[in-house]
Amino acid sequence: MFKNKFKLSLSKKQSKVESDRDGNEPKENMIPSATNSFIQAIKDATHNPSDLIVKSIPPNLTLIFIENLVDERTLNDHILNDLYKKPSESPELMKSLLSIPLLNISNLLDDALSSMMTGTVIIHIDGYSQVVLANIATRETRSLSAPENESQVIGSQVGFNESLSTNVSLVRRYIMNPDLCIEKTKIGKRTNTSVSLLFMKGIASEEMVNTLRQRINSIDIDAIIDSAALAEMIDDNSLSIFPQMLLTERTDKFCDGLMNGKLGVLVDGSSMAIICPQSFIEFFQSREDQNLRWQIASFLRILRFSAIFLSVYLTPLYVAALTFHYEVIPQAFLVPLSESRALVPFPPVFEALLLEFIIELLREAGARLPTKIGQTIGIVGGIVIGTAAVQAGITSNILIIIIALSALASFTSPSYMMGNVIRIIRFPIIILAGFWGFYGIMLAFCFILIHLLRQSSLGTPYTAPFYPPRLKDWRDSIIRAPFSYTSKRPTSSRPVDDEKSNPEPVNPEKS
């Protein structure tokens, strides 16, 4: 009874408070006209941080900004200087007075606060319930550098950095076209991260743009710190181990994708851009393939695909053959194999898993350690563990070769994300091979095949262009045909305009 009463009164109180707030909200959100109450309102809302600067300019002006976010030189030269010289009467007048390109007038406190957080100076005139917002944000960014995770020999050496505006300007420098559409939204209720959706109007499919836009806007999350997390959230199937959107830090690759009718997403504070839709095979194509002669590019692509196949299946095949199917190994090869394994006390599965585990340890340690020590770790791993493991009789020589080969092969994937998948996917297959030999490997193979067939990237089939077969797109899949044969854009991104180039030969003498 008592409890009930208490609850009732509490809820009444709450509702009262709510109604109060409701009634006051517009008032609270408005900017107070009196200077003192305005300063107090800002200080309350920001919890009075130490870098909040409040500067009064007599007779009636107040400047509020956050010290670390604004460009001091612009502040001095273009705002303070002007304001001291010609004190202005109203916000409208001041707007015409200041020589700053990004000026706004607002009467909402929330507006003023959120723009102050991105590097805006709030100029308040005593007696007015409007403020001038002068955006003079300074952008602390790393200078442009070569993409570290996706290096290439021939081609541009510029990669994205962590600033969204720099990245957009980089893209604009590649594609000087008014059709390049950039849509900016904010994601992250608490971080207010800027996310830009980029696409080429007239090439990219509108339907796809709508889908992606809707996916991005429907994200309800506190914080987005990096684009990789965003990519996982807007994937078609975020439960799959295979990424369905490409993350790249290469500007040229990003622009290439846009020009092929793909959509790009840039996230402020992240040096990785998202490209989608992306088919499975495109994860293994490097941007550099376009820069090399087609024969060489085709060779490298075939090499890469066979490397991935080797990387996934070589160790399982070894395990399966040595555990169950001795018969398939020719006698001449069987003798050195069994000699090297003679002293090893473990079954092949365990031996392979152990070595794979060590390789993964080395790799993880190398990735976490500073670059200089990382190299040392490589030597320690390679020589000490490798040689010593064989001498101690824990593993066989041949397995070391096989494991090293498959580790090496997994590095050939141009996409780091896909490279990770390749190295992880090996473990279950090794275990299956250890238990059920070739049969287990085939089970894994069929499962992966079906799994890949099930996936889609932004609604387009993941196994394109092989299935559903688009024979024309095969020219730029496992091989890279000469440019004169690839005058059409790939159909997998459903481009509005699929003509890429005029198929007529450029050199008239040739024809």
Added chain:
Amino acid sequence: MKNPLQLSPKDTINAFLLFFVIHSSQVGVGIHGFQRFVYHDAKHDAWISVLLIGIVSHIIVIFMIKTLEMYDSNDLYGIHQDVFGKWIGNFLNGIYILYCSTAFFAVLRNYMEVINAWVFPNLNPWFLSATLLLIVMYAFLSGLRVIVGIAFFSVVFSFWLYPLLIFPLEFSSSSSFYPILESDIISILKGAQSMTFTIIGFEILNVIYPFVKDKENVKKHVHLGLLATTVIYLAIILVSLAYYSEGELARTIWATLTLFSIVRFPFIERFEFIAINFWMLIIIPNLCLYIWAAYRGTIRLVKISAKKFVWIFSIIIFIFTIVIQTRTQINMINTQFGKVAFYIVFVYPIFLYVVAALKKKLTSQKEQKE
């Protein structure tokens, strides 16, 4: 027209893919050892039998397509209901579902036996059956597009196996073909009939036809698929006849697999171990297409979700694969199933075509009178 299928464009496939569907549904477990049955009847003229049944399959498919064209977007189950009325039609549908299920079972059980006989003698059949069924369930629940995709990749990825038949040619002689036509015509026909179990599969067209986007190209690709199968079977029987000595073929249960054991590379011997395990990729689309065909029929009889159906179906098949164990039992099932399948696949389509055509004529006459 009764019960036309409502299909979204997402479910439809290109006619081009029918080549892979037809081819992959034909090639399955029968190819492992069909030579023995044909040789038993037609002796060294077995290759004529194979050629004959290949040609017959083309003719049957012409009738099938003609029947299906009468009902633009309906499958065999719908045609049954339309031609024979609800009760008889559904009874025939039931038989067809049973036929698809038996075909599924036969393929699965034969493959399991091959694995047991050649690779893992002690591996429990229940394990093989359960793993294969799980894979098939996964594929089946992904929908027709994925099933056709598996058929596509299965054909593409397994194509390299056939050129390996060059290896046995080293030990063969062409003299074993002569004299041609030593067997009488009856034994050759009998030999052709005993090919049924190996060559069936193209009847899947009856069910998949409404799902094809560009129907005008169906004929071309179906016939190409059939042709590819016939050529492969013909090549295998020719190599087998040339390689095996007289009478040896009659005693070899899995003659094709034995041919594979001749294949030898510098780094690999006993190639049949790889081929048999790799055959899983060829079996999976086979199984998927049959279970899918059975499901298409079942939903005409009872309202059932795909998930429920696949679980019930798999559990029943699973129990059967464990119960039926011995070589003689499996052999009996193959022979009996082959006999029944001959009538269902090779005789019944002509009958259905005649009945459907007659019915259409009658109804159009009626309409004219009215």
